[in-house]
Amino acid sequence: MSGTVKEAPGQAETPFLELHKKFLQDTPPPGAVRGLAEAALERFSVLGFPHRKHEMYTFVGTQDLVGQAFELSGEGATPEQEFLRAQVVPGCENSVLVLVDGHYRADLSDTSALAGSIGVVPFAEALSDSGLQNYFKDAIDEENDVFAALNAAFMADGVAITLKEKAAPEAPLQVLCVSTGSTGGPVLNQPRVLIQVQPLAELKLITSFCGERPNYFVNAVMDILVQEGGQVSAAQVQRDPFEAWHFCKTRVTLAGDSRFFTVGASYGSRLVRHHYDARLKAPGAELSLNAVSVLGGQEQVHQFVRIHHEAPHCTSHQLFKNIVDGKSRVSVDGTVIVCTGAQLTYSDQLINNLMLSDDAHADNKPNLMIFADDVKCTHGATVGQVSPDQMFYLKTRGLSEKTAKELLTKSFAASVIDTVRFPAVAAELKKSLLKKLEA
Amino acid sequence: MLEIKDLHAGFDGAEILKGISLSVNAGEVHAIMGPNGSGKSTLAKVLAGHPSYQATAGEVLYQGRNLLEMDTEKRALEGVFLGFQYPVEIPGVNNAEFLRMAYNARRVHAGEEELDPLDFDEILDEKMAGLGMEAKYKNRSLNDGFSGGEKKKNEILQMAILEPKIAVLDETDSGLDIDALRIVAGGVNKLRGPGNALILITHYQRLLEYIQPDFVHVLSRGKIIKSGEKGLALELEAMGYDWLTTTNA
Numbered sequence: 001m002s003g004t005v006k007e008a009p010g011q012a013e014t015p016f017l018e019l020h021k022k023f024l025q026d027t028p029p030p031g032a033v034r035g036l037a038e039a040a041l042e043r044f045s046v047l048g049f050p051h052r053k054h055e056m057y058t059f060v061g062t063q064d065l066v067g068q069a070f071e072l073s074g075e076g077a078t079p080e081q082e083f084l085r086a087q088v089v090p091g092c093e094n095s096v097l098v099l100v101d102g103h104y105r106a107d108l109s110d111t112s113a114l115a116g117s118i119g120v121v122p123f124a125e126a127l128s129d130s131g132l133q134n135y136f137k138d139a140i141d142e143e144n145d146v147f148a149a150l151n152a153a154f155m156a157d158g159v160a161i162t163l164k165e166k167a168a169p170e171a172p173l174q175v176l177c178v179s180t181g182s183t184g185g186p187v188l189n190q191p192r193v194l195i196q197v198q199p200l201a202e203l204k205l206i207t208s209f210c211g212e213r214p215n216y217f218v219n220a221v222m223d224i225l226v227q228e229g230g231q232v233s234a235a236q237v238q239r240d241p242f243e244a245w246h247f248c249k250t251r252v253t254l255a256g257d258s259r260f261f262t263v264g265a266s267y268g269s270r271l272v273r274h275h276y277d278a279r280l281k282a283p284g285a286e287l288s289l290n291a292v293s294v295l296g297g298q299e300q301v302h303q304f305v306r307i308h309h310e311a312p313h314c315t316s317h318q319l320f321k322n323i324v325d326g327k328s329r330v331s332v333d334g335t336v337i338v339c340t341g342a343q344l345t346y347s348d349q350l351i352n353n354l355m356l357s358d359d360a361h362a363d364n365k366p367n368l369m370i371f372a373d374d375v376k377c378t379h380g381a382t383v384g385q386v387s388p389d390q391m392f393y394l395k396t397r398g399l400s401e402k403t404a405k406e407l408l409t410k411s412f413a414a415s416v417i418d419t420v421r422f423p424a425v426a427a428e429l430k431k432s433l434l435k436k437l438e439a
Numbered sequence: 440m441l442e443i444k445d446l447h448a449g450f451d452g453a454e455i456l457k458g459i460s461l462s463v464n465a466g467e468v469h470a471i472m473g474p475n476g477s478g479k480s481t482l483a484k485v486l487a488g489h490p491s492y493q494a495t496a497g498e499v500l501y502q503g504r505n506l507l508e509m510d511t512e513k514r515a516l517e518g519v520f521l522g523f524q525y526p527v528e529i530p531g532v533n534n535a536e537f538l539r540m541a542y543n544a545r546r547v548h549a550g551e552e553e554l555d556p557l558d559f560d561e562i563l564d565e566k567m568a569g570l571g572m573e574a575k576y577k578n579r580s581l582n583d584g585f586s587g588g589e590k591k592k593n594e595i596l597q598m599a600i601l602e603p604k605i606a607v608l609d610e611t612d613s614g615l616d617i618d619a620l621r622i623v624a625g626g627v628n629k630l631r632g633p634g635n636a637l638i639l640i641t642h643y644q645r646l647l648e649y650i651q652p653d654f655v656h657v658l659s660r661g662k663i664i665k666s667g668e669k670g671l672a673l674e675l676e677a678m679g680y681d682w683l684t685t686t687n688a
Contacts, residue, residue: 388490393527396487397541397597398515398548407540411531411580418531 029156040152047146059331073101073189092174102189104159117167126160158192172204181213197230214243256282264291268299292416295328305334324360331363446497457661473658487521518604587614612646624649
């Protein structure tokens with residue numbers, strides 16, 4: 001991958017280097033973090049912003065984004081209470097962690113329902129742990145995504161969550177990332193979340209990204225480390241206004257017999273990119289990644305997925321469903337890497353696209369790299385329109401063209417939404433995400 | 440009720456129906472039999488308004504109005520029902536919800552109020568029990584993963600709920616075992632009445648033992664080559680379609 005990397009920082013990177021100087025001056029991070037942040041900035045400079053042929057950004061045009069003159073989001077903004085309350089998933093009123101413009105806000109968070117099960121500290125504080133320091137040092141050294149490196153360069157703030165051994169709280173934890181946006185020029189905020197699940201603990205997790213006002217770039221990184229026998233069931237909802245850029249890298253590390261299930265739902269914006277990097281480190285690890293995007297107008301959502309099967313007897317499932325209307329664009333670039341020795345791997349991947357207009361665009365690149373000889377791996381992609389046979393069937397039962405089409409497009413997305421393990425989230429998605437399909 | 444006059448129709452420019460005339464009155468059951476490729480299913484699709492099939496000549500009057508000019512959904516709302524030979528699977532669409540939507544579309548069209556889910560559920564339970572359908576089929580996706588028999592039962596369930604004036608059942612007997620055939624036929628018989636009519640499309644006489652037709656028509660190469668009473672079906676069963684196609688050729 002390094003073959004496509006630029007050799008020296010160019011014009012596009014310079015404003016971000018200037019921002020970083022300002023960041024170090026205004027909010028100097030504590031010692032250990034500062035070292036990492038500087039290493040990350042170095043990595044950012046080496047990687048450079050992607051050009052058109054960059055493998056990781058084949059389908060994602062970032063020229064417009066990196067050409068913006070961003071300011072850093074300030075620290076003190078507090079969203080309107082009413083807005084904030086509306087973003088809290090019913091049932092998470094006492095188990096919600098709030099980040100505003102990338103800054104962890106203890107004053108707006110409430111985790112009383114999880115008392116005794118979880119520990120929550122500011123990110124910089126968690127980095128006093130030398131094991132974590134090494135983890136992040138390695139992550140920065142190996143980082144191949146320039147935007148994740150950019151986030152790491154600004155990593156002082158954020159939140160670190162630990163679910164204690166064998167804890168299995170009933171209430172889901174909601175990590176709510178609010179961008180307050182800007183009424184002037186575009187602003188940049190970079191949330192960072194670390195989640196550690198200790199052995200045999202089970203976490204129910206909802207991550208929600210939303211914006212109070214438009215005109216921002218939210219560039220998030222989330223590290224999820226699941227130890228032996230631990231489990232995470234997650235729903236990840238992206239719901240920014242159109243005039244926003246949303247990048248998020250989710251890095252998942254799975255120990256033996258641990259599990260990570262997630263369902264992503266994207267409303268789209270002018271540019272959304274999800275990067276999943278998952279490593280199944282020891283036998284028995286299992287990962288399931290489902291995602292649904294419903295797009296219209298000029299909205300874009302891009303998924304970049306790398307799943308590394310590093311040990312035998314691991315399982316991964318992926319299902320993507322995209323509905324594109326208007327001039328929207330979607331892409332899924334997903335590779336499953338079965339490393340040498342990862343025998344008896346089971347992996348499947350399916351990408352389904354429903355095209356509702358002639359001008360919508362879907363790029364798919366399902367890919368397998370297998371270095372073991374006793375594995376079962378499948379992958380595939382479909383692109384289609386609403387089935388005329390299904391339309392005819394529904395119409396012969398008296399449903400109008402409009403109703404029939406709506407029913408069929410909604411059902412296409414519903415099959416992923418139905419895999420969301422939180423009824424309140426699924427209900428909201430059915431209400432609002434699928435509402436985008438109503439004419 | 441239904442008057443088909445010299446109907447020519449086809450698919451993709453090929454003429455499949457080459458002049459069919461048939462008159463169906465309220466209260467009657469007509470069986471249309473014929474060998475593979477004779478145009479039986481085409482007739483069903485043309486009557487229901489499949490967009491890929493075009494009538495090129497002739498006319499079809501339904502209750503005195505030009506049926507061919509009506510949209511597919513309009514025909515359904517006015518009481519025309521097609522029981523599919525191969526019911527379409529629609530994953531993600533809840534069966535009960537779909538049935539209620541179809542039922543309410545009909546009610547709204549008739550100027551009545553929509554029924555809420557609870558009230559509809561009572562009707563649905565009763566109709567499903569009548570067809571020996573298990574309650575689990577309510578909450579499954581429409582026809583998705585249903586066995587052949589359950590799909591056909593689901594077609595008849597839709598017919599029972601929509602109470603059409605004229606139903607065209609396209610090979611409803613195919614793929615059914617004897618028990619399922621008896622149940623499905625029983626369901627159809629319950630829906631027979633002086634106010635509605637039925638067109639049964641079938642290969643075999645077997646179905647007609649359970650649903651007694653008033654008239655039997657033999658379709659071959661796009662034309663009705665013989666019509667008669669129910670005894671004709673028995674003759675066909677004994678002598679095969681060759682008997683007619685060769686004598687009429």
